[in-house]
Amino acid sequence: MTVVHGYDVLELPQDRRILRGLQYSNPLSYAAKAALWSGYLYVSVRFLSIAFAPSWRWQVWVMFVVENVFLCECPCHLHGCAGLR
Amino acid sequence: MSRPDLSRKEHLRTIAVAQVEHDEPRKRLRLQGHENLPFVDVLLPCCGEPAEVIMDTVRAACALDYPISQFRVLVLDDGRSSQLQQSVTELQSQYPHLSYHSRGRQSGQVFAKSGNLNYALTTLQQKIEPEFCAILDADSIPSPDFLRAILPHLLQTPNSALASARQHFSNLPEGDPLCQSRNHFYTCQNADFDMLGHAFDAGSGAVFRRKAIVDVGLYPTFSFSEDWQLSHMLHGMGYRTMLVQEELQFGLVPSSLSGHIAQRKRWNIGNSQQISVLFSKDLADIPRSLRLRITLDGFDFVLGELGCFLGFAAIPFLFLAGEVVPATLPPVFNLQFVLALLQLLSTWVYECLQAASTGFRSTPFAHLENKWLSGGKSNHLAVTLCLSES
Numbered sequence: 432m433t434v435v436h437g438y439d440v441l442e443l444p445q446d447r448r449i450l451r452g453l454q455y456s457n458p459l460s461y462a463a464k465a466a467l468w469s470g471y472l473y474v475s476v477r478f479l480s481i482a483f484a485p486s487w488r489w490q491v492w493v494m495f496v497v498e499n500v501f502l503c504e505c506p507c508h509l510h511g512c513a514g515l516r
Numbered sequence: 517m518s519r520p521d522l523s524r525k526e527h528l529r530t531i532a533v534a535q536v537e538h539d540e541p542r543k544r545l546r547l548q549g550h551e552n553l554p555f556v557d558v559l560l561p562c563c564g565e566p567a568e569v570i571m572d573t574v575r576a577a578c579a580l581d582y583p584i585s586q587f588r589v590l591v592l593d594d595g596r597s598s599q600l601q602q603s604v605t606e607l608q609s610q611y612p613h614l615s616y617h618s619r620g621r622q623s624g625q626v627f628a629k630s631g632n633l634n635y636a637l638t639t640l641q642q643k644i645e646p647e648f649c650a651i652l653d654a655d656s657i658p659s660p661d662f663l664r665a666i667l668p669h670l671l672q673t674p675n676s677a678l679a680s681a682r683q684h685f686s687n688l689p690e691g692d693p694l695c696q697s698r699n700h701f702y703t704c705q706n707a708d709f710d711m712l713g714h715a716f717d718a719g720s721g722a723v724f725r726r727k728a729i730v731d732v733g734l735y736p737t738f739s740f741s742e743d744w745q746l747s748h749m750l751h752g753m754g755y756r757t758m759l760v761q762e763e764l765q766f767g768l769v770p771s772s773l774s775g776h777i778a779q780r781k782r783w784n785i786g787n788s789q790q791i792s793v794l795f796s797k798d799l800a801d802i803p804r805s806l807r808l809r810i811t812l813d814g815f816d817f818v819l820g821e822l823g824c825f826l827g828f829a830a831i832p833f834l835f836l837a838g839e840v841v842p843a844t845l846p847p848v849f850n851l852q853f854v855l856a857l858l859q860l861l862s863t864w865v866y867e868c869l870q871a872a873s874t875g876f877r878s879t880p881f882a883h884l885e886n887k888w889l890s891g892g893k894s895n896h897l898a899v900t901l902c903l904s905e906s
Contacts, residue, residue: 432548436671436672437552438547438549438553438668438671439547439548439549440545440546440547440548440668440671440672441545441546441548442543442544442545442546443543443544443545443546444544445541445543445544446544446761446762446875447875448874448876448877449541449761449874449875450541450875451875452873452874452875453540453541453873455869455872455873456534457534458869459530459534459866459869459873460530460531460533460534462862462865462866462869463526463528463530463531463534463866464527464531465858465865465866466524466527466859466862466863466865466866467524467527467528467531469855469858469859469862472855473852473855473856473858473859476848476851476852476855477852480842480848480849480852481842484842484844485843486842486843488838488842490834490837490838490839490840491839491840491841493830493834493837493840494834494840494841497826497827497830497831497834500823500824500826500827
């Protein structure tokens with residue numbers, strides 16, 4: 432039992448599923464970074480290969496745009512995403 | 517290749533959470549005692565729902581494990597139902613802290629729920645200003661320890677404004693084929709936002725400090741998703757909002773596919789209405805930086821749905837169009853292939869780890885659960901935006 436601002440508060444045992452999941456927090460963070468940066472690298476190489484290709488075809492650029500439509504992160508989301516400053 | 521990239525927002529949020537120092541997940545707390553507890557108004561806004569459904573919620577709210585002298589249950593009926601009023605009146609003999617209120621028949625009025633709640637906050641609480649208010653949807657039955665479980669989180673965090681309970685549902689179909697339980701949103705997305713101090717209110721089952729809501733100008737009326745917008749307002753004004761993951765309320769999900777689509781349509785329109793915030797003269801009292809943030813969030817949402825729909829629609833045509841990968845040197849092509857595989861593999865690993873980190877309450881790629889609706893969402897958004905301009 433603890434006292435919070437004059438009120439008695441009892442702490443109950445934590446949900447076991449949540450406790451079991453804690454061990455994956457660090458690997459999850461590393462996996463997120465790996466996925467993010469591999470995506471950045473892929474887009475960069477892809478763009479350069481398209482830009483310096485011997486000939487340009489509209490289908491290739493549209494495909495690149497489609498890939499980045501799913502990849503594109505509006506900068507405002509980074510500001511809106513809590514914790515990212 | 518395109519599908520794993522839809523996980524990018526998930527990756528960014530996970531990295532943001534990892535940068536925040538936190539030792540353990542949110543604790544499970546219970547407020548003890550019966551003397552000198554904070555006074556709470558439990559608000560039940562309703563408009564046209566079946567009276568028997570509302571009365572189930574009313575009875576559960578009246579029977580909360582909390583001193584009767586320290587809370588009131590206010591039924592806020594925008595439908596002006598005589599049957600509901602009579603049922604509430606009959607129950608008052610058993611629960612004297614229950615009351616019925618109506619500001620008149622409001623069916624069809626836009627932003628009615630916000631107006632209904634603001635009516636309670638400004639008109640019904642003139643004589644007694646509670647320290648906290650709780651919001652329950654008409655079909656959300658609270659558990660008896662609802663208040664005792666949520667209030668301690670607000671009490672122990674001085675700059676907190678709102679704590680919401682995860683929504684559980686009593687009529688989920690087996691297997692939850694439409695993902696109506698929103699497991700991923702609660703166990704991953706909003707849980708992460710809770711770690712960052714910016715959990716989003718999902719509507720029902722929220723308890724808030726009345727002073728904080730008044731401070732930010734009451735419930736916003738510029739969007740159907742007043743709960744989501746209130747969270748934006750509180751975040752922007754420096755308040756902390758929280759999510760309590762326990763099973764504290766049980767509501768009802770739409771029981772048909774058309775009902776599910778209609779619910780999602782309403783949410784999507786609510787998010788798209790954020791776009792107008794920056795340009796609205798009626799909202800000039802809101803700080804410009806906050807209006808910009810809300811507007812950009814709305815743009816992000818609309819562009820995301822439209823882009824998803826157009827992207828999926830374009831893929832079959834692109835594969836029929838011929839060469840979609842430029843002719844290039846074999847090493848460059850191989851490098852792209854390896855990077856694509858690496859990104860695909862790391863995304864799959866991430867998704868599996870994310871599911872494991874929730875104790876397998878969520879599943880890999882669950883954040884894509886409603887992407888099949890992107891076509892319909894895009895249509896609704898286009899219609900809404902065109903009608904709002906005209």
